[in-house]
Each structure stands twice: as C-alpha cells, then as structure tokens.
Amino acid sequence: MIDQIFxxxxxxxxxxxxxxxxxxxxxxKSLLKKIVGLAIFQTSVFLLYITFGKIAxxxxxxxxxxxxxxxxxxxxxxxxxxxxxxxxxxxALGLALTVRINKAYGTINEDEISASDLxxxxxxxxxxxx
Amino acid sequence: xSFIIKNLPILIVITPLMFSLIVAVLTNNRIAWxxxxxxxxxxxIFTILLSFEVSDRSNISYYLGNWPxxxxxxxVIDTISIIPIMIVxxxxxxxxxxxxxxxxxEIDKKLVSKTYSLWLLTIxxxxxLITTADAFNLFxxxxxxxLSAVALVALGSKVDRKALVAGYNYLILGAVGATFYVIGxxxxxxxTGTLNMGDLAxxxxxxxxxxxxxxxxxxxxxxxxxxxxxxxxHIWLPNAYAYAPSPVSVLLAATATKVSIYIxxxxxxTIFGSSYEIYSFESLRYILLYLAILAMFAGTIMAIFExxxxxxxxxxxxxxxxxxxxxxxxxxSPGIASSFIHLINHALIKAGLFMSxxxxxxxxxxRIDVKTIAGLGRQLPITFFSFVICxxxxxxxxxxxxxxxxxxxxxxxxxxxxxxxxFLILVSSALSLIYIWKLIEGLWYNExxxxxxxxxxxxxxxxxxxxxxxxxxxxxxxxxxxIDNSFIASDALMSGIK
Numbered sequence: 001m002i003d004q005i006f007x008x009x010x011x012x013x014x015x016x017x018x019x020x021x022x023x024x025x026x027x028x029k030s031l032l033k034k035i036v037g038l039a040i041f042q043t044s045v046f047l048l049y050i051t052f053g054k055i056a057x058x059x060x061x062x063x064x065x066x067x068x069x070x071x072x073x074x075x076x077x078x079x080x081x082x083x084x085x086x087x088x089x090x091x092a093l094g095l096a097l098t099v100r101i102n103k104a105y106g107t108i109n110e111d112e113i114s115a116s117d118l119x120x121x122x123x124x125x126x127x128x129x130x
Numbered sequence: 131x132s133f134i135i136k137n138l139p140i141l142i143v144i145t146p147l148m149f150s151l152i153v154a155v156l157t158n159n160r161i162a163w164x165x166x167x168x169x170x171x172x173x174x175i176f177t178i179l180l181s182f183e184v185s186d187r188s189n190i191s192y193y194l195g196n197w198p199x200x201x202x203x204x205x206v207i208d209t210i211s212i213i214p215i216m217i218v219x220x221x222x223x224x225x226x227x228x229x230x231x232x233x234x235x236e237i238d239k240k241l242v243s244k245t246y247s248l249w250l251l252t253i254x255x256x257x258x259l260i261t262t263a264d265a266f267n268l269f270x271x272x273x274x275x276x277l278s279a280v281a282l283v284a285l286g287s288k289v290d291r292k293a294l295v296a297g298y299n300y301l302i303l304g305a306v307g308a309t310f311y312v313i314g315x316x317x318x319x320x321x322t323g324t325l326n327m328g329d330l331a332x333x334x335x336x337x338x339x340x341x342x343x344x345x346x347x348x349x350x351x352x353x354x355x356x357x358x359x360x361x362x363x364h365i366w367l368p369n370a371y372a373y374a375p376s377p378v379s380v381l382l383a384a385t386a387t388k389v390s391i392y393i394x395x396x397x398x399x400t401i402f403g404s405s406y407e408i409y410s411f412e413s414l415r416y417i418l419l420y421l422a423i424l425a426m427f428a429g430t431i432m433a434i435f436e437x438x439x440x441x442x443x444x445x446x447x448x449x450x451x452x453x454x455x456x457x458x459x460x461x462x463s464p465g466i467a468s469s470f471i472h473l474i475n476h477a478l479i480k481a482g483l484f485m486s487x488x489x490x491x492x493x494x495x496x497r498i499d500v501k502t503i504a505g506l507g508r509q510l511p512i513t514f515f516s517f518v519i520c521x522x523x524x525x526x527x528x529x530x531x532x533x534x535x536x537x538x539x540x541x542x543x544x545x546x547x548x549x550x551x552x553f554l555i556l557v558s559s560a561l562s563l564i565y566i567w568k569l570i571e572g573l574w575y576n577e578x579x580x581x582x583x584x585x586x587x588x589x590x591x592x593x594x595x596x597x598x599x600x601x602x603x604x605x606x607x608x609x610x611x612x613i614d615n616s617f618i619a620s621d622a623l624m625s626g627i628k
Contacts, residue, residue: 018313022306025302025306031298034302035302038302038305038306038309041306041309042305042309045309045312045313045316048313048316049316049319052316052319052320076316076319079266082266082270083269083312086269086270086273086308089273089277090273090277090301090305093277093280093281093301094298094301094302094305097280097284097294097297097298097301098298100284100287100294101291101294101295101298104287104291104294105291113295117292117295
C-alpha cells in the first residue's frame with residue numbers, strides 16, 4: 001500500500017498537478033487565471049515525460065570510460081525542451097490577448113465580458129428597430 | 131531538378147515557412163501579398179510534382195537531416211497524405227489570391243505584412259502536420275498552426291472586439307487539446323520507446339492488452355477531436371470563424387479542421403489500426419458514430435436559427451464535420467473513402483461560400499447579417515452566381531460535388547448500418563436546405579436594405595471565386611479523380627487493420 005503511493009511518487013504529483021490545472025482552466029472566470037491553470041496543466045505533462053526518462057541510479061547520458069554505465073534516457077528531456085518552448089509561446093499569446101481584451105472591454109472577467117457583449121447587442125437591436 | 135524532386139517532402143513545408151520570415155519584415159503591403167502568393171504558388175507546384183511521384187501508389191519516406199527512423203524524424207508522403215496536402219496547398223493559393231482586397235480593408239495598414247507572415251505560417255504548420263510521421267513532431271506542427279491561426283482570428287478585432295474573445299477561447303481549448311495529445315504520446319512512448327508512427331504500429335500489438343495504450347489512445351483521440359471540432363467539442367469553432375477577418379475565415383474554414391480530421395484517421399487507423407482487434411475498437415467506433423449523428427443535427431439546427439451569415443456557415447461546418455466523421459466511424463473501406471471525398475468537397479464548398487459571402491459583405495464593413503446583405507444578389511450577379519452554386523452543392527443537389535459525397539456516404543452507411551442511417555443523413559440534408567434557402571431568399575428576393583448607392587462587382591476576386599465555382603461543378607460532373615484517389619487512400623488505410 002505504502003509502496004503504491006510512495007513508490008510512484010512522481011506520478012501522483014503529475015496527476016494532482018494535472019487535475020489542479022485542468023480544474024482552474026474550466027472553473028475560473030478570470031482570463032488571467034485560466035492561463036495560469038493552463039501553464040500548471042502543461043507543466044504536469046513535462047514532469048510526466050521527465051519521470052519516464054529517469055532510471056534509478058542512472059547518470060546523465062554522457063559517454064564515460066565505463067561502458068556499462070547506467071544512464072537515463074535523454075530523449076524525453078529533449079522533447080520537453082521543445083514542449084516548454086511551445087508552452088511559453090502559448091502563454092505569451094494568451095497574455096497578449098488578455099491585455100487586448102482588457103483594453104477593449106475594461107475587464108478580464110468572463111461573465112462581465114459576455115454581459116458587455118449582450119448590452120451592446122441590445123443597444124444595436126433597439127437602434128435598428130427605431 | 132533531381133535535387134528538388136528528392137527533397138520535395140520538406141520543400142512543401144519549408145517554402146511557406148521561409149517566406150513567412152521574409153514577408154514579416156516587409157513594409158510594402160503589395161509586395162508582401164505578391165510574395166505570399168508566390169510562396170503559396172510554389173508550394174502548390176511542389177505538391178503537384180509530389181503527387182506525380184506517389185501516383186504509382188509508392189510511399190516516399192524522407193529522413194530529416196538523414197537521421198534514419200525510429201531515432202530521426204521521418205516525413206512520409208503516400209497516397210493517403212497527398213489528399214489533404216493537395217487541399218491545403220490549392221485552397222491556400224486560392225485564398226491568398228482572394229485575400230488582398232479584404233486584408234487591407236479589415237486590418238491596420240501597419241499589420242498587413244505581419245498578417246501575411248502568420249498566414250504563411252499557418253499553411254506551413256498545416257502541411258507539416260500532414261507530412262510528418264513522428265508523433266511528437268506532429269504536436270509541434272499542431273501548435274505552430276493553431277497559435278498562428280489564433281493570432282489571425284484575433285486580428286479581426288478592428289472590426290469587432292468579440293474577435294479577441296473568440297481567439298482567446300480558441301487558444302485555451304486548442305492548448306488543452308494539444309496537451310491531451312502530448313499526454314497520450316508520452317504514455318505511448320513510455321511503453322514502446324518509440325515515437326515513429328510506423329514503428330508504433332508495429333510495437334503496440336506486441337504488448338498485448340495494455341492499460342497504458344488504452345489511456346494513450348483515449349487522450350490522443352480526445353485531443354485531436356477538440357482540434358477537429360467534433361461535436362460536442364466544437365464550441366470554439368463558430369465564434370472563431372465568424373469573427374476572424376474575412377480572408378482568414380476562408381482559409382481556416384476550408385483547411386484547418388480538415389487536417390485535424392486527417393490526423394484523427396491517422397491515429398485510429400495507422401497507429402492503432404494494427405491492434406484493432408486486441409482492443410476491440412469495433413465497439414468504440416459507435417461513440418464516434420453517435421457523436422457524428424448529433425453533430426449533423428445540432429450544427430444544422432443552430433445554422434437555421436442563426437442570423438449572422440458567417441456564423442451560420444460556421445455552424446454548418448460543424449454539421450459537415452459530422453458527415454465526415456460519420457464516414458470514418460463506419461470503419462469500412464467505402465466509409466472512409468466517402469469521408470475523404472467529403473473532405474475534399476467540403477473544402478471546395480466552404481471556401482466558395484465564404485468567399486462569395488465575404489465579397490458581398492465588402493460594402494457593409496461590419497458584421498454580415500442576413501438583413502444587411504438583403505437584395506445584394508441582384509446588384510452583384512456574378513458573386514451571387516458563385517454563391518448559389520456552392521450553396522446548392524452544400525445541400526447536395528445533382529451535378530455539384532456535394533451530391534457526389536452524399537451519394538457515396540449514403541451508400542457506405544447503408545452497406546454497414548442498414549436503412550436508418552441513410553434516412554438520418556437525408557433528413558439532415560433536407561434541413562440544411564432551410565438555411566440555404568433563407569440566404570438565397572434574402573439575397574435575391576428581399577428589398578435592398580443597405581443605403582450605399584455605388585455597389586459594383588470586384589473584378590479582382592473573379593479569378594479565385596470562379597475557379598472554386600468551376601471546380602464545384604466540374605468535380606460534380608466528372609468526379610473520377612476524387613473518387614479514385616479516395617478509394618486508393620481508404621484501401622491503403624484499411625490494409626493496415628488486423
């Protein structure tokens with residue numbers, strides 16, 4: 001029982017982070033908090049990959065004189081390096097959009113944005129049917 | 131010449147990618163447009179050369195940097211992937227030709243060259259998505275194409291601020307979808323130790339019944355279904371297409387979701403096709419089937435009640451994606467062939483519809499409402515002609531491409547599911563006539579409501595518009611090319627299933 005929890009400790013962390021991130025993306029009304037949630041969600045996946053790559057007692061994958069040296073798989077790290085870049089680009093674009101939304105609407109709350117759109121729609125409707 | 135032929139698989143990706151860098155630093159808008167047109171023309175030429183290379187049903191496997199797979203990244207062009215590449219490059223060229231008048235109208239002058247840069251980046255990302263045979267490389271291209279598409283959608287904010295929110299929602303949902311896909315790929319890599327699609331297909335059956343593989347399959351499919359806007363994960367699509375700048379709507383509506391559907395096919399038939407029986411995907415396919423039926427009706431009914439024309443067309447896209455996914459979910463060779471046929475035809479139809487509607491909205495400058503464009507059909511007869519041809523094609527009238535795809539879809543549905551499925555397809559097609567008629571009635575019979583006197587045709591857009599209209603009719607009469615290639619592709623896909 002203890003082994004099931006602590007033996008795969010990293011996977012539990014991955015699982016918890018993933019759920020926290022996804023929950024924030026779904027439930028929070030603030031556009032900024034959604035981006036934070038997305039970043040947590042993506043980071044949990046990075047950790048998942050890194051955990052695959054690690055072998056207990058393995059060293060860095062560098063050629064040494066000892067041919068039987070146990071080394072960790074370097075490929076997941078390289079993949080995650082790419083995924084981090086992608087994640088940064090996503091966050092940057094999301095933040096840029098949030099700034100523009102704040103300029104256009106004066107708020108970054110999802111409910112207030114849709115309320116503001118609704119008011120605009122009704123104003124236009126009244127004007128059209130004068 | 132042989133050097134070019136040898137490197138064609140990478141050239142179709144690298145050409146738009148490199149030109150997007152050049153275009154970004156230009157300040158003259160006309161030169162930026164000419165260069166982007168040149169780039170997409172070059173891409174189309176390369177694609178046509180490539181299609182001759184695979185016309186004898188051979189596979190071209192290209193090793194990036196000469197690193198052999200499974201370690202290196204492999205690009206594969208075969209009879210299956212050439213179809214979506216053709217769609218993206220042909221529609222890409224037509225949409226670029228069309229874009230010039232509208233981009234300068236709807237986007238700040240300073241941003242035009244940057245827009246073309248993003249435009250080419252989207253095309254490069256989409257083509258890269260199709261060509262790559264490396265599961266992780268696919269994720270990178272997925273993000274390249276969707277991030278640039280999000281930026282393009284948000285550029286519509288000069289006309290309507292809702293474009294920003296639409297872009298934001300597209301970004302968040304797209305990023306969650308892509309991350310789901312990466313989780314799936316990670317789990318697969320954990321159990322097989324490879325990322326190459328062909329290699330994965332060989333190694334997965336040797337694992338036997340494995341929980342990780344099931345979870346990986348679910349995550350990958352869900353992630354791509356968000357991108358492909360399969361009902362009920364389509365929620366980002368109507369707003370993104372409706373509030374995007376007009377030429378962007380043309381490009382995205384005709385290509386972006388099609389490519390994602392192609393990836394859906396690749397995952398379920400190429401990667402997991404060899405372990406089809408181990409995991410009894412036969413029963414899983416019913417989930418896709420019922421979702422597709424729901425999409426057919428939900429999209430059509432939403433379109434009937436929609437007043438904003440661009441959003442109406444986007445809702446109808448959701449329904450059409452339903453038809454395409456329906457063909458895939460049948461899991462028979464005619465079924466997949468019919469969805470490939472509809473993949474091509476829907477790209478032609480939607481590009482034509484969006485182009486003609488957008489051309490009619492040229493004078494309103496704001497949202498294109500059913501009311502504001504009333505009566506414009508009589509003012510702009512040539513644009514209206516194209517619109518009617520494409521609209522009838524959407525409904526599936528004979529002598530248009532829409533008829534061909536409905537015919538093959540109904541045939542395939544009848545063969546595997548019996549009479550009830552063709553009946554549902556026919557009912558939803560009949561319902562789609564309602565919104566098509568609503569548009570035609572408004573454009574032709576109603577009195578003009580726009581208070582602008584000088585309304586003239588735009589001769590600059592004749593070329594792209596009439597080419598699309600011609601293709602809509604031509605492939606409706608002589609559909610041999612589309613049908614043959616679709617059946618070759620579906621046979622190739624089904625041969626991998628054990």
